[in-house]
Amino acid sequence: MVLALDLSPLWISLKIASLATVITFFLGIIAARLLLDYQGKIKGIIDGILITPLVLPPTVIGFLLLLILGKNSPTGQLLNKLGINLIFSWQAAVITATIVAFPLMYRTSLGAFEQIEPNLLRAARTLGASEWRVFWQVMLPLSYRGIVAATILSFARALGEFGATLMLAGNIPGQTQTLPIAIFSAVEAGDMQQAFIWVSITLFISLSVIFIVNLSLQAKGNIQFKKPSIREVKTQPSLTGLSVNIEKYLPNFALKINLQANREALGILGASGSGKSMTLNCLAGLAKPEGGQIILNGRVLFDAEKGINLSSSERCIGFVFQNYALFPHLTVRENIAFGLQKFSQPEQHKRVELKIAQMQLQGLENRYPEQLSGGQQQRVALARALAIEPEALLLDEPLSSLDTQLRSQIEKQLRETLANYTGITLLVSHNLEEIYRVCQNILVISQGEVLCYGDKRDIFTNPGSYEIARLTGCKNFSAIKIVSSACVEAIDWGCLLTISQPIPNAVAYIGIRAHHLVFAELASFKAVNSFPCWLAQMSETPHRMTLYLKLNSPSSHINDYHLQVELFKENWYLLQSFPLPWHICLDPNRLVMLDDV
Numbered sequence: 001m002v003l004a005l006d007l008s009p010l011w012i013s014l015k016i017a018s019l020a021t022v023i024t025f026f027l028g029i030i031a032a033r034l035l036l037d038y039q040g041k042i043k044g045i046i047d048g049i050l051i052t053p054l055v056l057p058p059t060v061i062g063f064l065l066l067l068i069l070g071k072n073s074p075t076g077q078l079l080n081k082l083g084i085n086l087i088f089s090w091q092a093a094v095i096t097a098t099i100v101a102f103p104l105m106y107r108t109s110l111g112a113f114e115q116i117e118p119n120l121l122r123a124a125r126t127l128g129a130s131e132w133r134v135f136w137q138v139m140l141p142l143s144y145r146g147i148v149a150a151t152i153l154s155f156a157r158a159l160g161e162f163g164a165t166l167m168l169a170g171n172i173p174g175q176t177q178t179l180p181i182a183i184f185s186a187v188e189a190g191d192m193q194q195a196f197i198w199v200s201i202t203l204f205i206s207l208s209v210i211f212i213v214n215l216s217l218q219a220k221g222n223i224q225f226k227k228p229s230i231r232e233v234k235t236q237p238s239l240t241g242l243s244v245n246i247e248k249y250l251p252n253f254a255l256k257i258n259l260q261a262n263r264e265a266l267g268i269l270g271a272s273g274s275g276k277s278m279t280l281n282c283l284a285g286l287a288k289p290e291g292g293q294i295i296l297n298g299r300v301l302f303d304a305e306k307g308i309n310l311s312s313s314e315r316c317i318g319f320v321f322q323n324y325a326l327f328p329h330l331t332v333r334e335n336i337a338f339g340l341q342k343f344s345q346p347e348q349h350k351r352v353e354l355k356i357a358q359m360q361l362q363g364l365e366n367r368y369p370e371q372l373s374g375g376q377q378q379r380v381a382l383a384r385a386l387a388i389e390p391e392a393l394l395l396d397e398p399l400s401s402l403d404t405q406l407r408s409q410i411e412k413q414l415r416e417t418l419a420n421y422t423g424i425t426l427l428v429s430h431n432l433e434e435i436y437r438v439c440q441n442i443l444v445i446s447q448g449e450v451l452c453y454g455d456k457r458d459i460f461t462n463p464g465s466y467e468i469a470r471l472t473g474c475k476n477f478s479a480i481k482i483v484s485s486a487c488v489e490a491i492d493w494g495c496l497l498t499i500s501q502p503i504p505n506a507v508a509y510i511g512i513r514a515h516h517l518v519f520a521e522l523a524s525f526k527a528v529n530s531f532p533c534w535l536a537q538m539s540e541t542p543h544r545m546t547l548y549l550k551l552n553s554p555s556s557h558i559n560d561y562h563l564q565v566e567l568f569k570e571n572w573y574l575l576q577s578f579p580l581p582w583h584i585c586l587d588p589n590r591l592v593m594l595d596d597v
Contacts, residue, residue, distance in 0.1 A: 008174045009182035010201060016090060016178060017158040020097035024154045027098075028105025029147065033135065036113045054103035058163025061099060065168045069095075092169040093176050097158035104153040112146025113139060119325035122286045125312035126319040127339030127388055137338075141329040159205065242392055242424045246282055246292035246302070250275065255289075255448035257282075261392075265418055265425040267439030267456070269432065269471060275448040276428040277322075280394045283426070284319050285312035296424075297391050318385030318423075322397040324377045326369040332356075332380050333365040339388040355383035358417070375410050382417065392424040399434060414438060432473045436460075444471050465595040469511050475564045477511045477594070493562045495551055498528050500588035508596035514546070514566040516590040520583035522571055527585035534581050536561035545572040549584060 031050060035043065053061055069086050070076045079086060086092045116139060124134045140147070162180035169176040171185060183202075186195035242261040247254060255275040259266070268276050281287035283294060285301070288309060294302040296317070301310045326335050336355050340348040356362060359379040369377055378398060385393060398414070399407045415438055418425055429435050435442060435456075442459050444451045451468050452459055463469040466477060478492035482503060490497055490510055497510065520530050536548045536555035545568075548561040555561060563584065567575070575582065 006173070009177050009198065012090065012093075012174075012176070013159055013178040013180075013202075014205075016093045016097050017155055019094050020101055020158040021151060021155040023094075023098050024101045024105045024158070025151055028102055028150065028154070029109050031106045032110035032113055033139075035110060050106055051103040053100050054107070058096075058100060058161065058165075059167060062096065062164035062167025065092075065096065065099070065164065069168070087168065088170040088172060088176065090169065090176055093161075093165045093178060096164040096168050097161045100161050100164060101154040101158040104157055105150045108150035108153060109143070109147055112143035112150070115146070116142050117323070117325065119321045119323060120327060122281075122284075122312070123319060123321060123325040123384075124327075124338065125286070126284050126315070126317055127384065128313045128316075128342070129338070130313055133341075138327060142327075159202065240297045242283075242297075242426075243293070243295040244279075244283065246289040246294060248278065248282060248287065248289040250278065250448065253448040255279065255282075256450070257445070257448075258450060259443055259453055261424050261426060261441075263422070263424070264440040265427060265438060266441045266443060267435035268426060268428045268443045268445065269435055270430070270445040271471065272430060274445050276430075276445065277396050279445075280319070280396050280426065280428055283392070284317050284394055285310060285315050286319075316388070316391045318388060318390035318393045320378075320381045320385050320393070320395045320398050322400055324369075324381040326377055326380055326384075328369050331366050331368055332361060332372070335369070335380055336384045336387050338384065351387050355387050359383040359413075378410055379413070382414070386417070386421065390423055392426065393418075393421065395425070395427045397429055398427070400429070400431070411437065442472075444468055446471065461592075463511075463592060463594065466509050466511070469592060469594055473513065474511045474592075475514045476517075476562075477509050478562075479508065480510045482507075493551055495529075495531055497586060497591065498588050499591060499593075501591075501593065504593055504595075506595045507593045509594040511592050511594055512563075512586055512590055514564045516587065517563065517565045518585045518587065519565075519567075519571075519575055520585055521578045522575060523585065527587060529586040529588060529591075530583050531586075532581035533563070533584045540569070543569060545569055547572075549582075551584070554581075 035047060035050075038046075066087075067073060068075055069079070069092070071080060071085075071087065076087070086095065120138055120142070121134055124138045125131075129137070160180055161178070162184065165176070165178060166181055166184075171177055171181050177185070180202075183195050183198045186192070186198065242259075244261075245258045247256050249255075252273075253275075255278055257275075257279050268279060270276050278287060282289050282302075289302065289304065291304045292302070293300065293304070296315070299310075300306070300308050301315050302308060327338065330338065333352055333356070336352045337348050340351055343351070356365060359382065361376070361379060361383065364372065364376060364380075369380070372380065382398070395414075399411055411434060418438065425439075427435060427439055440456065441454060442456045443453045444459065446467055451471070452464065459468065460472055463472055463474065469477070478490040481489040481491060483489055483496065485503065486499055488497055488499055488503065488510060489495075518527065520527065531551045533549040533551050534554040536550050537558040538548065539546045544566055547565045547567070548558075549563045549565060550561045551563070565584065
């Protein structure tokens with residue numbers, strides 16, 4: 001006679017594991033999202049507490065829950081007064097399953113969130129997206145595989161929970177006897193056949209869930225999320241300019257920026273780590289200064305004294321990131337339209353088509369970023385930033401990842417685009433020639449300090465200080481000693497130089513740009529400050545030569561030189577026909593007097 005198998009442990013386990021997974025799903029994602037942005041000192045402590053159930057033995061968890069929820073505990077006594085008894089109930093089994101499964105959901109989701117490129121989230125905010133929309137339309141689509149994996153792990157963990165459940169919910173057939181407890185009871189009673197049946201059912205459920213979900217993930221390329229409606233916003237005021245006076249403390253220095261920008265493009269030039277990108281992040285609301293003000297077209301975006309700090313989504317500032325930060329799960333068309341949610345569908349379509357035409361992206365509308373070349377990605381990023389009609393456009397090294405030929409083409413298109421843009425443009429770059437060609441005005445910063453700000457021609461002609469001259473591409477410097485009102489000794493070059501301009505009292509160096517040096521052999525005149533020179537070494541590009549020269553005597557080794565000279569190859573081929581020594585001319589009108597700051 002074959003006895004009917006009591007399937008109640010199966011249904012109880014499925015009910016408890018499913019309910020615990022649903023609870024864990026929401027709690028785990030919320031905790032992961034909150035901790036992702038939290039940078040407080042106790043972040044490690046909070047994370048440790050949240051994953052504690054993952055490392056503690058289940059019996060310890062069960063014992064702690066008994067202390068907290070038991071009838072003699074304050075919580076248990078309060079629940080008893082309310083007529084609620086959790087101990088030895090199926091609800092207690094749900095609690096234990098939720099607690100032991102939570103760390104897997106939380107930690108796996110957090111890992112998935114941390115894998116998202118931060119600039120993608122920043123880009124979404126600068127395009128006007130609220131934090132909810134950033135989460136719903138960027139974070140979830142880009143991390144859903146990790147979240148699905150976390151859900152599977154959580155369900156499996158909840159399904160297999162034993163020790164804590166046994167201590168808190170007991171082993172009550174038909175009420176709290178889950179599959180793991182049923183297996184334990186069968187083995188304890190010596191019924192190995194029944195235990196084997198329960199083990200087989202448990203394995204079948206777990207493997208089936210994993211197989212079905214993996215099959216589903218492979219079939220779906222992307223998950224589409226419904227776009228939330230966004231209310232219309234008021235028209236922005238007319239353009240009047242950007243005023244910035246901020247201070248932000250960084251690990252190695254304090255960033256202090258004071259500038260005024262208008263219709264003419266402003267280039268921010270400086271060495272790596274000088275604070276260029278952080279300046280743009282502060283303007284866009286991606287970083288918060290410690291002090292100062294940011295005012296755009298009469299709107300106060302930030303005021304430390306008044307406690308004003310508009311979010312990125314409220315600033316109406318377009319941002320093109322160095323890596324473009326295109327949303328990988330969206331097509332070209334969807335990327336450009338991302339910031340246009342406040343407009344009607346016909347208006348969105350009109351604006352997107354206009355930008356596609358302006359950026360010559362026809363035929364690429366339905367491609368994903370990974371299917372585009374670097375130049376195409378750059379054009380999509382620029383189109384996306386301009387589609388929202390921002391009052392200011394921030395460009396952070398927009399051409400740095402392109403090859404030389406493509407860089408020249410995209411730079412040309414960038415100049416043409418900015419010529420028709422009526423807003424304020426700030427371009428950050430360490431490429432001197434790029435900034436000079438694109439921008440009319442230049443801001444030079446070093447270690448967070450503004451060294452100079454003004455018309456590019458004025459700055460290049462008269463940099464004023466050694467550091468400004470260096471950052472703007474001057475390669476030849478020498479400490480000086482004043483000989484007379486019209487003559488100085490260039491100590492590092494070992495020569496006397498006639499000066500055509502007044503010598504400031506604070507002058508410490510003299511400099512001359514490499515392309516301002518002239519060879520007497522190639523000139524039709526005999527210039528002053530002419531010295532014999534010998535070639536120490538040289539380097540070449542497809543069109544130019546850089547010569548390293550020593551004055552007055554031959555060079556003893558390749559690093560024994562005084563000056564760098566840049567000239568076109570046509571002149572180099574001609575110069576080679578003359579025997580050494582050549583004669584180099586340091587034009588008094590090209591020499592610049594420099595302070596030591």
